[in-house]
Amino acid sequence: MLFKRLHFYAFLFFNLTLRLNSGVSLTSDGLSLLSLKSAVDNGAAVFADWNEDDMTPCRWTGISCTNVSGSDDPRVVGISVSGKNLRGYIPSELGSLFYLRRLNLHGNNFYGSIPDQLFNASSLHSIYLYGNNLSGSLPPSMCNLPRLQNLDLSRNSLSGSFPKFLRNCRPLQRLILAGNKFSGEISEGIFPELANLEQLDLSSNGFNGSIPNDIGELKSLSGTLNLSFNHFTGKIPKTLGDLPLTVSFDLRNNDLSGEIPQTGSFSNQGPTAFLNNPMLCGFPLQRSCKKDVDITPSVQIGSRGNEGVNEEKGGLKSGVIILICLADAIGVAFIGLVIVYIYWKKKDSNGCSCTGKRKLGGNEKTSLCSLPCINGFPSNDSEVESEKGGGGAASGGVSGGEGDLVAIDKGFNFELDELLRASAYVLGKSGLGIVYKVVLGNGVPVAVRRLGEGGEQRYKEFVAEVQAIGRVKHPNVVKLRAYYWAPDEKLLISDFICNGNLASALRGKTGQPSPSLSWSTRLKIAKGTARGLAYLHECSPRKYVHGDIKPSNILLDSEYQPYISDFGLNRLITITGNNPSSSGGFIGGAFPYLKPVEPEKINNYRAPEARLPNNRPTQKWDVYSFGVVLLELLTGKSPELSSPTSSTSTEILDLVRWVRKGFDEESPLVDMVDPILLQEIRAKKEVLSVFHIALACTELDHEVRPRMKTVAENIEKVGT
Structure with a gap:
């Protein structure tokens, strides 16, 4: 040298x-x-x-x-x-x-x-x-610089303690020392002097001791406070909650212990921020904190089974015993009611057809079952012959006249007889007819919607409408493959989408979103649906208005790719003479629906102007409905919810008003977003971006809402 x-x-x-x-x-x-x-x-x-x-x-x-x-x-x-x-x-x-x-x-x-x-x-x-092989300690003279704002010395071999003289670097905005060999405890009294600090990264060093309490005084901090991969011990100071709400924590891979505080900016953190601290517990981790307190019957509900045991006395408390007995009694009574219900249903359904009078699988003497059966199509030759009247043409397949089975997709060929003999399973039943899953002889499943009878004089109009629907080809729109027309039977055959619909994924049997609906999955669903709807509006042969966008009409495959279904269906229902006012079935759908048709409820997915009588559907209706679907994906809440206004009363709000109220009152994002999404804390900015898109879609003034093409373009930018 x-x-x-x-x-x-x-x-x-x-x-x-x-x-x-x-x-x-x-x-x-x-x-x-x-x-x-x-x-x-x-x-x-x-x-x-x-x-x-x-x-x-x-x-x-x-x-x-x-x-x-x-x-x-x-x-x-x-x-x-x-x-x-x-x-x-x-x-x-x-x-x-x-x-x-x-x-x-x-x-x-x-x-x-x-x-x-x-x-x-x-x-x-x-x-x-950064990214060199520098060694030694930090020179004290660096804080003599009157204008030093950015200091990035990460990924070197610098060592020593966190120097106290750094408090003299008051102009500092970014201090990045990650990936070095610094060690020892960090003294208090340093961070309160760094009033301009916006970024602090001390990760991947050897710091130990407790996290300084006064680190919460960094009021200008933004982005991520990164203290991960060190040896910090003790409890997380509650003062970190005083940091701005936009700050994300990264405290992974330390030796922190105790319960995670639940104040201030802690409410916006996901579990990733606290991983690999074995002694850390509390929300949002899946690790509850044990407390040596008496457990009363009121907190027994939803707790672990062994928490009802009195460890001091070795027996169950009297309140717990009463609850167990009461639960047993309710369970026995419920099972009895179910048995009685099934018995009377079977008795009422004795001898009935599952398809109804003069339909596939039915005859003059049969009536419609109160519950759909599993095999809605005839499953043996005798039933087929009965329906044909003993010698009808196979191509007709229905009594009262012949019909035509027409394949719209030239590569999708099968005979009507093959359709009639195939195994069929009821998927849905509503005022729009019954939907079956039918497995053809080659093993390919299809969805078959029965539109019913009627509309004999409008054959050309029906065919023109179906052919127009069949020309719609987009990866996020259900493909119509074929149709069948006869005076008293109309069928639509489309692709079968195997993984149910978004409504079942968001609600399911538990009423809670499926664990598979991570943020990345929800964003994929939102993007695909936006692309498909924009195509229907802008590029399809007739520039369709869907008119009924909602989660039950967004089908999902095994990879959670979305498919829009039911477009153009209301027009077909009108041609055939059925009542289109009730909605619940779907082309290509896969949602078990075994309840009788219920009266229509208020559809909170519809735009405000769509709820007025005699208004014709517009594309801006679809934009509003898509915005409500986005809000449901973000919040995990149904479009109609109750909001508590006090300890004794609640205010009925639709989802759109509730979210707007939250933004107007500057409520923390954690109060509105689905808790499942908190596990992906890196998605916070993406979630906020989608909220803004959803709010633009759900503007009350339809003229202010963006076109679906613009919505699709904006949502494509999220996460890229």
């Missing part, structure tokens, strides 16, 4: 002598920069144009200059020689660059310590030395 310095000084003396003799001299900034060239072992290519014969260094690679008052020559204000794999040391002569503002040497292989003299360059405000 000493030899190199002597060599460099001799080199400078020789060149300075030449300049004096020739009358030409390199500026003082240029001479200082040549020290960096001399300090690097393998920089011939990088510093090829750093020529000592030049009068100024301002055209050298990686050097930026500017004119400053009081100086005849441009002065060096920036050095950026990063990612070049340079091997050498940082020369102290760089400290003589009085006007140097930005030093960027990251991504190289500089070794040795950071020279104390470097910080004589008093104009420095940004120092980026």
